[in-house]
Amino acid sequence: MIKKIIYIIFITVFTLGLYANKVFCANYYLLTDIGTSARSISLGSIEGFSEAANTVFENPAGMYRIDSAAASFFTTTIMDEVYYNSVAVCSDTPIGKFGVGYMEASIYDIPHTGLNTSDRLYVKSYFDFKNYLYKLSYAYSLNRNIHLGASLVNYSTEFWEIKGKGSDLDLGCIVDYDDLELSFIARNAFSGDVTFNNDGKEVLLARYIFSGKYTYDEFEIFGQIRDKETKKLLSIGLSYKPRLIPYFEINAGHKEFLVLNRVKKNLTLGVGLNISGIGFYYAYEKSEHFEYDNKNYFSVNINL
Amino acid sequence: MNSLKTMKTIYMHYKKTLRSIVYFALIFVTICSAEVKAEYELPNYSFIRANSYNVTFNADGDAAELYNLRRTETEKTYRVLSFGYKPMHNESIVFSESAEPDYNVEPKVIGKPLFYPNPFRLRENARLGYELSKDMDIEIRMYDMRGNEIFKSNFESGTLGGLRGYNTLYLTQSTFDFYDLPSGVYFFILIHAEKVLARGKFAIMP
Numbered sequence: 001m002i003k004k005i006i007y008i009i010f011i012t013v014f015t016l017g018l019y020a021n022k023v024f025c026a027n028y029y030l031l032t033d034i035g036t037s038a039r040s041i042s043l044g045s046i047e048g049f050s051e052a053a054n055t056v057f058e059n060p061a062g063m064y065r066i067d068s069a070a071a072s073f074f075t076t077t078i079m080d081e082v083y084y085n086s087v088a089v090c091s092d093t094p095i096g097k098f099g100v101g102y103m104e105a106s107i108y109d110i111p112h113t114g115l116n117t118s119d120r121l122y123v124k125s126y127f128d129f130k131n132y133l134y135k136l137s138y139a140y141s142l143n144r145n146i147h148l149g150a151s152l153v154n155y156s157t158e159f160w161e162i163k164g165k166g167s168d169l170d171l172g173c174i175v176d177y178d179d180l181e182l183s184f185i186a187r188n189a190f191s192g193d194v195t196f197n198n199d200g201k202e203v204l205l206a207r208y209i210f211s212g213k214y215t216y217d218e219f220e221i222f223g224q225i226r227d228k229e230t231k232k233l234l235s236i237g238l239s240y241k242p243r244l245i246p247y248f249e250i251n252a253g254h255k256e257f258l259v260l261n262r263v264k265k266n267l268t269l270g271v272g273l274n275i276s277g278i279g280f281y282y283a284y285e286k287s288e289h290f291e292y293d294n295k296n297y298f299s300v301n302i303n304l
Numbered sequence: 305m306n307s308l309k310t311m312k313t314i315y316m317h318y319k320k321t322l323r324s325i326v327y328f329a330l331i332f333v334t335i336c337s338a339e340v341k342a343e344y345e346l347p348n349y350s351f352i353r354a355n356s357y358n359v360t361f362n363a364d365g366d367a368a369e370l371y372n373l374r375r376t377e378t379e380k381t382y383r384v385l386s387f388g389y390k391p392m393h394n395e396s397i398v399f400s401e402s403a404e405p406d407y408n409v410e411p412k413v414i415g416k417p418l419f420y421p422n423p424f425r426l427r428e429n430a431r432l433g434y435e436l437s438k439d440m441d442i443e444i445r446m447y448d449m450r451g452n453e454i455f456k457s458n459f460e461s462g463t464l465g466g467l468r469g470y471n472t473l474y475l476t477q478s479t480f481d482f483y484d485l486p487s488g489v490y491f492f493i494l495i496h497a498e499k500v501l502a503r504g505k506f507a508i509m510p
Contacts, residue, residue, distance in 0.1 A: 026487065027484075029488045078451045081491060081505065107505070110422070113420045113421060120433065121418040159489070160423050162509055196510045198510070200509060201510065202487060260480060287451045
């Protein structure tokens with residue numbers, strides 16, 4: 001009976017989400033778009049197959065892979081200006097798997113300006129910018145093959161005299177058939193708002209991510225389709241774990257991403273080292289920035 | 305006696321013509337030397353330089369040297385409240401400063417390039433102000449918080465954006481193809497000859 005109710009809730013929310021109104025105003029900047037683990041980024045930003053605690057940020061249903069407890073840390077700096085950091089922890093309990101995640105982006109010393117009498121601009125003071133989110137996640141396995149998860153998400157933005165807050169719900173489902181695994185994510189399933197203290201409002205636009213992983217011998221092959229602002233974005237990834245050194249992996253990917261309304265493409269690369277439940281991952285991608293034309297990402301996972 | 309008579313006859317005969325020549329010369333001298341009070345609205349692109357230097361300006365086919373430029377209260381334009389009219393027989397329409405040539409001046413951005421207001425709402429527009437040490441080609445690029453390029457534009461030397469002195473450019477929604485940018489911090493760089501001369505950041509409010 002409980003299983004039937006859970007099925008109905010999931011199917012209803014997914015269906016409502018698919019027909020949700022696409023509001024044509026500014027969409028809130030989602031921190032998680034940068035990526036939440038170096039491994040996922042190196043695979044072309046494929047989401048849903050993390051075996052670490054950062055699955056809280058991707059697909060909460062993925063917590064079914066956590067045996068007892070896990071922690072993840074991720075960091076990157078973009079253009080020497082934007083500092084991204086995240087931490088997530090998960091734990092197995094008798095009533096299911098629980099996880100908590102925190103992610104932030106910080107920028108410092110932004111000039112607050114004025115105009116002088118000779119029409120020149122000057123700096124009055126400096127302010128900082130901080131965008132952060134909390135996720136509280138729960139995962140429940142319906143059976144050996146089907147796993148469901150949900151995350152309550154709280155978004156916040158603070159800069160100058162501006163403060164904004166909003167909440168929404170992420171839903172996830174993972175279907176696991178031996179070598180084939182499928183992941184479905186409804187991010188911001190209710191298309192909520194972030195409201196600001198200056199009467200501004202931004203939309204937490206619902207996003208749907210469908211991805212698959214197929215394991216073939218020493219290779220893992222990934223594919224993903226993402227729905228973002230009326231565009232469908234594709235990603236593919238490949239992971240190679242040599243049989244001789246199973247704690248080492250090489251990852252590569254190709255992803256499409258959206259900049260304003262234009263779809264752009266990028267190649268990604270990465271390596272990983274996973275020894276006794278402690279994993280170190282690095283990802284690289286080319287940037288189109290004039291000065292900082294390389295992006296580097298690092299993450300550490302601990303699985304107990 | 306005869307010669308005086310002859311001169312008088314000639315004068316009487318060419319009286320009108322001579323009088324016209326004298327009047328014309330007097331008018332010519334008056335026009336050339338007098339300071340003419342007038343109002344003239346310079347085109348938008350010229351005001352920055354006009355504020356700092358004397359300029360040559362083509363008026364009705366003749367170039368004239370303008371001076372004593374004064375700024376009015378209007379935000380976008382400068383008004384010439386008085387100027388001296390001096391024919392220069394310069395057929396080209398050029399805005400050249402009377403200051404020293406700037407070949408030996410190092411290309412640089414003086415001070416920090418800034419946005420005003422900052423932070424701002426995109427639909428309410430903002431201005432970018434920066435000062436260049438000389439006329440030069442300038443490329444401006446802007447990036448979002450993920451390092452993605454969202455704007456790129458070139459400003460030729462001698463035009464607004466690439467002028468010696470203070471340059472003011474306006475940022476509107478059309479700058480980003482009317483895309484409603486999310487609130488957050490954005491970054492920009494000023495490039496000249498493949499070298500970053502200055503960088504800055506601005507914040508957009510919801």
